[in-house]
Amino acid sequence: MTDVNEHEGGERDDDIVAAEYVLGVLPDAERTRIARRIEEERAFAMLVAAWEERLSGMNEAFGEERPPSDTFGKIEDRLFAVDPVHKKANAGLWTSLVFWRGLAVASFAMVAILAGTLVMRDIGTGVAREDVVASLAAEDSDATFLAVKAPDGNIRITRTGGVEPPSGRSHELWVIVADRDPISLGLVTPEGTTSTVLPSDIARLPDDALTLAVTLEPAGGAPEGKPTGPIIAAGHLRKI
Amino acid sequence: MIDDAADIADLIARTALNDRAAFRRLYNASSSKLFAVALRILRDRTEAEDALQDIYVKIWNRADRFAGGGTSPMGWLVAIARNHAIDRLRARRSGHSDIDKHADIADPGRSPESEAIASSERSRLDGCIEQLEEAKANSVRAAYLDGYSYQELAERHSVPLNTMRTWLRRSLIKLRECLEA
Structure with missing residues (x-):
């Protein structure tokens, strides 16, 4: 304003x-x-x-209002369920695999729906049988993206829902693997499909070891190569 | 409110040390308050429940930043809840698009206990707010309690955005002076 x-x-x-x-x-x-x-x-x-x-x-x-009785269980699931050895993300959400898995669960249900619209959306040159997709979403954001990874590590990503980044901000794509800092895959264009390539060591990992995430960053991307803004969408790669 | 301030502060401190039992007790002691905050601002039970999950995930992750000392632990928790609910509200494209929805939400109940704890802070702040002109006092309350933006308040009162902004900035300065007097 x-x-x-x-x-x-x-x-x-x-x-x-x-x-x-x-x-x-x-x-x-x-x-x-x-x-x-x-x-x-x-x-x-x-x-x-x-x-x-x-x-x-x-x-x-x-005043006070009692929340639904199953809410705390859901919170515990989000924080602890995947990781039986209770471990806290001391370094913040970015390094918390639990957090990422939690996000991916939220987006899992959308894969089927989005896969159905894939052809309609005409993402790049179509999807080959060996391609894998990631549907990216997050609970407190209406932004959704669909990413397709080819066997050669090429990734095409398209925004499928939500709004363009506000002026002065950019959407930046990251790949996250366990025990490493997020790796930037560059900016996502507000319209159309963006192509990018995974680093070769990451591309060799099994698809289900990878999580893709989009954050809201200053225009031109996170200044120091580390995500600074909120995660607006994230998801795992899966075969369709 | 089950626990008093010192207990809540202790539970936050233990949550910061990854004590899950303390986190559960903290939830039991505070979730009715924080759910009421989310519900009042978001005006939608499903969204308020989602928001409440996010709020406690944040509390778990930020417990180590609770300063203790002079800070009110419940105030710290409510601030996290309010900020999250307002951020969600602002992220919606049109803010309070359906003002009538408000009527669906029952007036949140107050326990006799919380009613009895007539905090001196509340009465002091109330006294200072009452010194403002009525429209301004109402705007301050509508912003804080219902999450109205400058834009929405300007529309409600049929004044230009900058007028509303000037009103509220001056009101905030007056409140600060009154509270510090």
Whole structure:
């Protein structure tokens, strides 16, 4: 919301920005940017915390409402089910295989549906028998992508749902394998099909060892080659 | 609320040490509150339940960042829930597209216990909010409790976006002054 930024001479008092963030009135893109600032700037994070405290007097007005009884089980499944030796992602979600598996489960059901629309979508030059597909989705995002991997490691990816990245942001594709940092496969064009190639050592791995993910990054991609933005879609490769 | 603040803080600290039993107790002590937050802002039970799962995944992953000290542990949890619910709401293309949906949600109940804990913070903040003009006070509450954006509040009050923004910024400054007085 540029008009908001430029209002009052473009001077934004950090404390007021923190207050607006806590009040919750800002649009999506600005909230995402501020959430990143909170992670990176301790002084700013403290302003936010002070406003959370100031306005917390309203929290009582939310009342209480008992959630469905099976919710905690679902949370435990997401956090712990796949990994019997309870292990926490200390380095964050990015290194948590459990998290990635959880995402993939969510997208699994969509594979069949998306595979059916594959021909309609005319992704590249069609799909050969030995190709594998990944349907990419995430629970808190309406973005979906369909990726097709050829035996030679070539990947074609098309956005099949959700909206284009907001201006000043890009969708970036990553491949994740266990015990390694995510590897960037480049930006995904907002329209049409993007072609990219897996690094050869990754292409040699079994397909089911690979997870593809799309994150929202600054325009041109994550500055340091490591994902910084939210995961908007992820999924495993599977035979169709 | 089952546990008092010190207990909740302790449960968060133990969750940070990967104590799953503590995490379960933390869920039992806080999930009714956080579900009410998600439900009020998202106005959809299914989505609120999905959001609640995400919220506790975040709590598990961020428990080690809870500062303790002067921070209210329940306030910290509610902030995570509110931020997540509002982010989900903003990610929807049209925000509150169906304002009437609000009528479907029953007024969230308050336990006698929580009613009895008339926190001094609440009454102080309420007192300060009441010093604002009515339309501004209502906008502050609608933003915080219902997740309305500047845009939506401007539409509701039939004022330009920048006017609403100026209203709320001034209101926030007044609230800060009033609370610090």
